[in-house]
Amino acid sequence: MATLKPVDAVVVGFGWTGGIIANELLKAGVSVVALERGEFRDTDPDFVEYSRYDELAYAIHYKMMQDTSKETLTFRNDRRQTALPMRQLGSFLPGDGVGGAGVHWNGATWRFLPSDLTLRSHYTQKYGASIFGEDCTSADWGVTYEELEPYYDRFEYLCGIAGKAGNIQGRIQEGGNPFEGPRRRDYPNPPLIRSAIGHTFAVAAEKLGYHPFPQPAANSTRRYTNPEGVTLGECIYCGYCERFGCETGAKASLQTTLWPKIAKSANFELRTHATVLKVNLDGSRKKAVSVTYIDSQGREQVQPASMVFLTAFALNNVHLLLLSGIGKPYDPLTNTGVVGKNYAYQAGTSTQLFFNSGKYFNAFMGAGAQSVCIDDFNGDNFDHSGKDFVAGGLISASSSGFRPILYHPVPKGTPRWGAAWKKAVAHYYNRSFTIGSQGSVQAYRGNYLDLDPTYKDVYGRPLLRMTFDFGPHEHKAAALIAQVQERIARAAGASSYATSPLSAHYNIVPYQSTHNTGGAIMGTDPTKSVVNKYLQSWDVPNVFVMGASAFPQNAGYNPTGTVGALTYMAADAIVSRYLKNPGPLA
Amino acid sequence: MPEHVSRRDFVALVGGVTAAEVIPAVAEAQSAPKKRSTKAPPKAPAFEPLENRPEAYTFFTAPEAAFVEAAVERLIPTDELGPGAKEAGVAYFIDQQLGGEFGFAAKMYRQGPWAEGLPTQGYQLPLTPREVYRLAIAETNAYCKKRYGKRFDKLSPALQDTVLQALEEGKLTFESVPGKLFFEMLYANTNQGFFSDPMYGGNRNKIGWKLIGHPGVPVAYNAFIGRYNVPYRVAEPVGIADVERKIGLGGGES
Numbered sequence: 103m104a105t106l107k108p109v110d111a112v113v114v115g116f117g118w119t120g121g122i123i124a125n126e127l128l129k130a131g132v133s134v135v136a137l138e139r140g141e142f143r144d145t146d147p148d149f150v151e152y153s154r155y156d157e158l159a160y161a162i163h164y165k166m167m168q169d170t171s172k173e174t175l176t177f178r179n180d181r182r183q184t185a186l187p188m189r190q191l192g193s194f195l196p197g198d199g200v201g202g203a204g205v206h207w208n209g210a211t212w213r214f215l216p217s218d219l220t221l222r223s224h225y226t227q228k229y230g231a232s233i234f235g236e237d238c239t240s241a242d243w244g245v246t247y248e249e250l251e252p253y254y255d256r257f258e259y260l261c262g263i264a265g266k267a268g269n270i271q272g273r274i275q276e277g278g279n280p281f282e283g284p285r286r287r288d289y290p291n292p293p294l295i296r297s298a299i300g301h302t303f304a305v306a307a308e309k310l311g312y313h314p315f316p317q318p319a320a321n322s323t324r325r326y327t328n329p330e331g332v333t334l335g336e337c338i339y340c341g342y343c344e345r346f347g348c349e350t351g352a353k354a355s356l357q358t359t360l361w362p363k364i365a366k367s368a369n370f371e372l373r374t375h376a377t378v379l380k381v382n383l384d385g386s387r388k389k390a391v392s393v394t395y396i397d398s399q400g401r402e403q404v405q406p407a408s409m410v411f412l413t414a415f416a417l418n419n420v421h422l423l424l425l426s427g428i429g430k431p432y433d434p435l436t437n438t439g440v441v442g443k444n445y446a447y448q449a450g451t452s453t454q455l456f457f458n459s460g461k462y463f464n465a466f467m468g469a470g471a472q473s474v475c476i477d478d479f480n481g482d483n484f485d486h487s488g489k490d491f492v493a494g495g496l497i498s499a500s501s502s503g504f505r506p507i508l509y510h511p512v513p514k515g516t517p518r519w520g521a522a523w524k525k526a527v528a529h530y531y532n533r534s535f536t537i538g539s540q541g542s543v544q545a546y547r548g549n550y551l552d553l554d555p556t557y558k559d560v561y562g563r564p565l566l567r568m569t570f571d572f573g574p575h576e577h578k579a580a581a582l583i584a585q586v587q588e589r590i591a592r593a594a595g596a597s598s599y600a601t602s603p604l605s606a607h608y609n610i611v612p613y614q615s616t617h618n619t620g621g622a623i624m625g626t627d628p629t630k631s632v633v634n635k636y637l638q639s640w641d642v643p644n645v646f647v648m649g650a651s652a653f654p655q656n657a658g659y660n661p662t663g664t665v666g667a668l669t670y671m672a673a674d675a676i677v678s679r680y681l682k683n684p685g686p687l688a
Numbered sequence: 689m690p691e692h693v694s695r696r697d698f699v700a701l702v703g704g705v706t707a708a709e710v711i712p713a714v715a716e717a718q719s720a721p722k723k724r725s726t727k728a729p730p731k732a733p734a735f736e737p738l739e740n741r742p743e744a745y746t747f748f749t750a751p752e753a754a755f756v757e758a759a760v761e762r763l764i765p766t767d768e769l770g771p772g773a774k775e776a777g778v779a780y781f782i783d784q785q786l787g788g789e790f791g792f793a794a795k796m797y798r799q800g801p802w803a804e805g806l807p808t809q810g811y812q813l814p815l816t817p818r819e820v821y822r823l824a825i826a827e828t829n830a831y832c833k834k835r836y837g838k839r840f841d842k843l844s845p846a847l848q849d850t851v852l853q854a855l856e857e858g859k860l861t862f863e864s865v866p867g868k869l870f871f872e873m874l875y876a877n878t879n880q881g882f883f884s885d886p887m888y889g890g891n892r893n894k895i896g897w898k899l900i901g902h903p904g905v906p907v908a909y910n911a912f913i914g915r916y917n918v919p920y921r922v923a924e925p926v927g928i929a930d931v932e933r934k935i936g937l938g939g940g941e942s
Binding site for chain 1: 762763764765767769772789790793794795796797798799801803805806807808809810811812849852856875879880883884885887888896897899900901902903904905906907908909910912913914915916917918919920928931932
């Protein structure tokens with residue numbers, strides 16, 4: 103074991119949050135070492151080769167995702183079951199390598215609603231506390247939309263988000279999302295072009311009195327130089343976005359928004375193939391002194407640092423906290439402790455529309471976040487009186503580019519194989535589309551993360567254990583969302599449609615969403631949260647835990663916009679206050 | 689924005705492929721790419737897609753190869769819409785896959801203890817895909833010989849369908865490997881082999897892509913994405929090897 107030269111800050115995981123905090127610290131003159139378990143990659147040469155248009159390698163064999171032979175987790179639906187290893191990826195796809203999952207995302211970049219961030223108090227005040235039910239542990243975030251607004255704006259301008267504002271300083275804008283919280287200004291780039299799929303959805307939704315608008319997209323619609331001086335390319339609607347890197351540098355990622363700047367800093371060092379095993383504390387257990395990692399040659403290294411930033415994927419942040427003994431682990435029996443509590447996810451309901459004639463969608467074209475959405479059934483945008491659930495979900499029709507191995511839909515009743523299947527596939531590949539939803543997921547007492555008692559990773563550490571199932575809020579909201587989707591399908595004139603309802607029990611096999619949240623939640627009370635609103639550990643104040651692990655529950659939107667905003671808010675407090683006077687920020 | 693984007697000849701290549709044979713709207717789309725290439729499609733020589741790869745099995749034994757060729761042809765048959773999975777090289781694709789990362793379950797967590805688990809917990813067997821194929825083909829052939837007097841590939845198409853359906857529905861299963869697990873693996877691999885880039889040995893002559901109207905390696909679609917209900921068709925879909933052979937690798941400028 104070797105102890106390396108101390109640095110001011112060590113960043114564990116080099117994706118969105120690691121890149122943002124590293125850049126802000128470097129600007130303040132702080133020395134930073136970033137430790138990334140995966141490989142280095144950049145637009146050129148990794149994503150400009152034609153071999154990037156390889157659905158089999160990237161989308162089926164998960165070229166850029168976590169290697170479960172080394173690290174994975176165990177899973178069960180409830181704690182009476184025995185958790186078993188997730189032996190291969192399925193339901194969600196954590197990234198691996200520089201940029202993390204922020205390289206292979208689609209780019210949907212949302213702000214949460216003001217009422218999402220004050221969820222517990224908002225719904226309690228408006229509908230009464232009983233709307234939550236007994237086991238629901240959803241909470242206020244400890245931060246308001248007004249506080250976060252400047253940081254949402256910063257992240258959007260960093261990424262060159264293409265969109266149409268719906269509410270600028272309280273004035274509702276035609277063509278945008280009328281339900282969104284007020285924003286100081288419009289998006290930096292015009293929205294993506296509306297596709298045939300989006301057009302069909304929008305016309306049907308409008309007919310029903312809903313309010314369609316283009317999804318805010320980190321797929322830049324023109325050459326764009328961000329405030330950091332880094333230039334993004336223009337989206338070409340190639341259809342290879344989710345699970346792929348971007349050829350033209352139009353999709354916002356660490357590589358396309360910050361890396362060229364960070365790479366120039368003499369105060370910065372990136373070490374790839376460096377897997378952090380744990381954070382080391384001093385004798386008081388109130389101060390982190392270093393992290394231990396395994397390097398590319400299998401050697402154990404100790405990197406001393408004054409500040410430690412856990413900026414890995416949400417699940418891995420929680421794993422590292424548990425392995426390092428930072429914060430009290432959550433116990434669902436006594437409902438005490440905090441680390442691992444309020445694990446949540448995203449609830450998916452979708453309806454597939456089929457057209458026998460009159461429509462042709464060129465399903466293979468598109469941009470990752472090219473969707474037309476309605477927000478009429480999300481958050482508290484609709485009246486929850488008499489409904490015994492909170493929140494809801496975004497409903498949208500996507501043109502993210504549908505590649506043929508994973509996407510060749512056939513109407514209900516079609517055989518799964520043989521000549522009839524072949525005929526249906528040939529006809530419907532370009533004559534079908536999906537209305538999907540991002541359903542919010544509440545936190546429950548029985549949904550949590552802890553360490554598995556049996557299974558170990560390749561480094562000999564206990565695997566993270568996930569105990570999770572969908573609850574009553576998700577099922578009730580999903581039933582409403584399915585009704586709305588079917589209404590739109592009929593208004594769109596679909597020849598037939600088939601709804602995939604939210605599964606009765608969460609299943610870790612089929613892909614659903616990489617929006618894993620919670621486990622290191624933020625809040626105002628150290629007995630109920632892991633970090634304060636600046637993402638600072640209550641127990642070990644020189645440790646910061648950044649990412650969707652901080653969400654007390656998940657809203658009905660993609661999480662990255664809020665992850666970016668929270669990271670910028672934390673960075674602001676760290677640079678302006680913590681560096682001068684290290685200690686608790688709240 | 690990377691410099692390579694403006695220098696590439698890719699649209700010129702695809703323009704040459706399609707200009708003579710596509711509907712006018714498409715030619716227009718191809719001649720007005722945004723940013724990706726500043727060059728108008730030249731009068732390119734006729735595009736000649738790569739010929740088929742040499743055919744040889746690296747993993748399957750002769751009876752295994754015969755089984756897989758017969759089975760994939762039942763899943764995606766040759767019919768009036770065109771060739772099926774066998775002609776598309778899907779059996780060779782699966783053979784190649786079983787010799788690599790997939791076959792050896794390179795990224796699978798393979799530590800015990802092993803337990804049956806619930807359907808929501810996913811795959812829980814110690815078997816790799818190579819082992820699943822080897823065991824299940826032998827078991828299915830043994831069943832067919834006992835029940836019908838012949839191994840699977842010698843049965844009539846109708847009987848082959850009956851056997852495949854029994855595997856799919858879990859009615860036919862084995863001591864060494866679940867029949868349904870094998871069917872689902874074969875089913876997924878057949879789809880992959882029919883629709884993946886031809887460089888992996890399947891989707892030969894882009895049979896799968898032609899069937900559904902998929903153009904293969906994309907061009908810049910900016911000028912086309914806003915056109916509604918107009919099919920975008922190329923005369924010959926483009927594979928990764930086609931592009932690499934024609935104009936070389938894409939990056940490496942910096």
